Amino acid sequence: MLSAEIIYGLTGVGLFTLGLRATLLQASLLARILAINVCGAGVFLMFVSIAYQGLAQMQVPDPVPHALVLTGIVVAVSATALALALGRRLRESKDE
Amino acid sequence: MNPLLWMLLDLLLAAMLLGLGWAAVATRDLKRGLALFIAFGLLLALAWARLRAPDLALAEAAIGAGIAGALLLAALRSEPQDGQPAAAPSRVFLLTLNLFSVLLAVAIAWALLSALAMGDGVRLAQAVTEHLSQSGVSNPVTAVLLNFRAYDTLLELAVILSAVLGVLALGPARPGYRLPGPVLYGLIRWLVPLLIVTGGYLLWVGAHAPGGAFQAGATLAAAAVLLRLGGVDAAGLPAAVVSRWLLAAGLLAFLAVGLLVTAFGYGFVQYPPDLAAGLILVIESAATLSIAVALALAYIGGWPSRRAQSGSLHTHTTEGGTH
Amino acid sequence: MIDVVAVGLICIGIGFFAAGSIGLLRLPDLHSRLHALTKADNLGLGLVALGIALVTGSLVIALKLILIWLLVLAASAASANLIARHALDRREQP
Numbered sequence: 001m002l003s004a005e006i007i008y009g010l011t012g013v014g015l016f017t018l019g020l021r022a023t024l025l026q027a028s029l030l031a032r033i034l035a036i037n038v039c040g041a042g043v044f045l046m047f048v049s050i051a052y053q054g055l056a057q058m059q060v061p062d063p064v065p066h067a068l069v070l071t072g073i074v075v076a077v078s079a080t081a082l083a084l085a086l087g088r089r090l091r092e093s094k095d096e
Numbered sequence: 097m098n099p100l101l102w103m104l105l106d107l108l109l110a111a112m113l114l115g116l117g118w119a120a121v122a123t124r125d126l127k128r129g130l131a132l133f134i135a136f137g138l139l140l141a142l143a144w145a146r147l148r149a150p151d152l153a154l155a156e157a158a159i160g161a162g163i164a165g166a167l168l169l170a171a172l173r174s175e176p177q178d179g180q181p182a183a184a185p186s187r188v189f190l191l192t193l194n195l196f197s198v199l200l201a202v203a204i205a206w207a208l209l210s211a212l213a214m215g216d217g218v219r220l221a222q223a224v225t226e227h228l229s230q231s232g233v234s235n236p237v238t239a240v241l242l243n244f245r246a247y248d249t250l251l252e253l254a255v256i257l258s259a260v261l262g263v264l265a266l267g268p269a270r271p272g273y274r275l276p277g278p279v280l281y282g283l284i285r286w287l288v289p290l291l292i293v294t295g296g297y298l299l300w301v302g303a304h305a306p307g308g309a310f311q312a313g314a315t316l317a318a319a320a321v322l323l324r325l326g327g328v329d330a331a332g333l334p335a336a337v338v339s340r341w342l343l344a345a346g347l348l349a350f351l352a353v354g355l356l357v358t359a360f361g362y363g364f365v366q367y368p369p370d371l372a373a374g375l376i377l378v379i380e381s382a383a384t385l386s387i388a389v390a391l392a393l394a395y396i397g398g399w400p401s402r403r404a405q406s407g408s409l410h411t412h413t414t415e416g417g418t419h
Numbered sequence: 420m421i422d423v424v425a426v427g428l429i430c431i432g433i434g435f436f437a438a439g440s441i442g443l444l445r446l447p448d449l450h451s452r453l454h455a456l457t458k459a460d461n462l463g464l465g466l467v468a469l470g471i472a473l474v475t476g477s478l479v480i481a482l483k484l485i486l487i488w489l490l491v492l493a494a495s496a497a498s499a500n501l502i503a504r505h506a507l508d509r510r511e512q513p
Contacts, residue, residue: 004106008147009208011110015117017201022121024193025185030171034133035121037164041140042117044152046208052147053212054221061148062221063236067245070237071252073155074310074387077164078259081394084171085266088397091175277504283497290490 005049012045029087033080040076044069109146113139130168137161150306151237154298158314163391166321170395174270232372233303241308242376246365250354253347253383260343260390267398272329284326291319299384303373309346309380313387320392330400331392339389346386350379425473432466435459449506457499461492 019039026032047065054062116139120132137160144152185193224236224244231239241249276284295315302308324331333339353375354365362368367375393399442455468488472481 002103002107004102004147005212006209007103007106007110008143009212010205011113013201013205013208014114016204017197018114018118019121020200021193021197025190026121028126030126030168030175031121031129034126034129034168037133037160038117038121038136041136041160045113045140045143046204048144048147048149048152049208050211051149054219055148057219058221058225060221060225060236062219063224063240064220064245066149066152066237067240068248069149069152070155070241070308070310071248073152073159074314075252075255077159077167078256078390078394080164081167081391082259082262084167085263085394085397088171088175089266277500279497279500283493286493 005053008052009046009049012042012047012049014042015039015045016042029090030084033083033087036083037076037080040072044072047072106146109139109143113143126172130165130172133168134161134165137165151235151308151311154306154311155314158311158318159391162318163314163321163395167395170270170397230369230372232367232369232374232376235302235304235306235308237306238302238308238376238380242379243367243372246350246354249383250347250350250365253350253386256387256390257344257347260393263394264398269329269396269398269400272401273325273327275327276325280326284322288319288322288332291315291322295319295384295388299380302380303377309383310387312380312384314391316384316388317391317395320388321395324392324396329396331396333389333392333396333400336399339393342385342389343393344386346379346383349382353379421473425470428466428470428473432463432468432470435463435466439463450503453499453503457495461495464488464491 016039019035019037019042022035023032023039026035047069048061051062051065054060113136116132116136120129120136123129123132137156140160141153141156144150144156221236224240227244228234228236228239231243233239233242275281295312298307298315299309299312300307302312320331320333334342350365353367357367357375358364360368436459439456439459442459443452446452446455465488468484472484475481475484
């Protein structure tokens with residue numbers, strides 16, 4: 001019987017790798033930024049799987065990884081915004 | 097519920113996550129990829145709910161799927177796609193990359209599984225539950241974010257601030273949207289006040305239930321995105337002078353509270369237990385506004401144009417023109 | 420008794436969801452797809468929400484579920500309208 005933390009943890013590994021592969025493979029900047037976001041989702045999923053394992057020990061999942069992932073989600077979106085702004089500037093300076 | 101049924105549900109959700117993630121990054125059509133990415137974010141929120149992380153589910157639905165999707169869609173709209181695809185990668189490169197990906201996946205999976213197998217080690221969760229009563233809040237995630245690991249959150253607010261400063265420095269704002277039709281206009285009129293109320297509720301409830309500054313800020317930012325889509329260029333943000341202060345308010349309030357307690361003999365951001373609840377609420381309220389303004393400005397892509405700052409949804413509609 | 424009604428409602432709701440999804444996949448053009456998707460899914464969601472509301476036994480949760488349904492109704496009506504309008508605009512000016 002596969003436990004939930006193993007299923008979701010391995011899903012996280014899969015998402016991380018396929019995101020990383022696409023980041024290296026894609027040509028368009030926007031597609032790369034999208035792929036990095038999928039990559040990050042994979043990392044978050046691994047963290048939360050490890051947190052979920054705490055359920056067996058203390059009836060609640062470990063809140064510390066949850067807090068880290070919450071910070072991670074917000075940082076990921078601000079990094080995405082910055083990357084998109086940089087990309088836009090790059091394209092504009094090429095057009096000139 | 098039957099454990100076998102749970103496992104089937106987990107496998108189904110995991111397969112859908114992997115399938116959508118794969119489809120989102122593999123498609124050549126970026127618009128399709130983005131739509132799939134937003135769907136992926138919503139499913140991820142479902143996975144967080146399943147893994148008993150409701151705080152994350154709220155944040156993912158609002159930020160990961162909502163704001164990030166809106167950001168990427170806005171970028172796609174203003175950037176004409178270069179029609180011809182880049183030269184296909186060479187066979188050798190593709191082979192190496194695939195080999196590397198598989199090896200990496202196996203290595204990480206091995207590391208993860210051995211970490212999971214160790215299982216019953218000492219968890220920080222024990223320390224959190226022991227000290228939760230002194231933290232001023234009863235939601236353990238909020239306690240970790242705003243009290244036990246307050247340094248992390250302080251620096252995170254600094255990261256968000258600097259990312260937005262980067263966006264503002266690179267900007268001018270993206271062009272706004274034309275005026276909405278009556279249906280979207282009606283929806284916005286109803287949804288924006290509702291989102292503001294929901295934001296306030298999430299901020300307040302974060303002390304003892306899932307929610308908090310990040311979710312509340314993202315909800316307010318969603319209202320701003322909606323306003324902008326409805327043709328309000330300033331997206332409901334106050335004048336630039338006020339917005340600048342709001343943008344910095346979270347970090348400033350955090351630093352001020354952190355330093356203030358040192359005057360009474362406590363460590364930096366080490367709150368006296370009796371006052372912790374109030375101090376956390378002050379910091380969270382300021383952080384909510386900062387995050388909302390930061391995400392809204394990141395979506396706009398720069399300072400909104402002067403002309404629109406005096407306008408509101410109503411005056412725009414009565415003008416009746418498009419821009 | 421309530422459980423039976425709730426399960427029945429949820430099953431009918433799922434049926435509507437399935438019909439909507441099949442319509443999305445099988446129908447020929449955008450407008451009929453939108454028609455299938457919005458009508459069937461909204462009804463499906465309403466029935467599922469009603470079924471869950473019956474078994475929770477809590478008025479607050481039931482009201483929350485109804486609120487969610489109403490919000491989804493409004494959002495899906497508006498987005499269907501936007502998609503259809505966009506498609507019409509495109510057709511007029513090729």
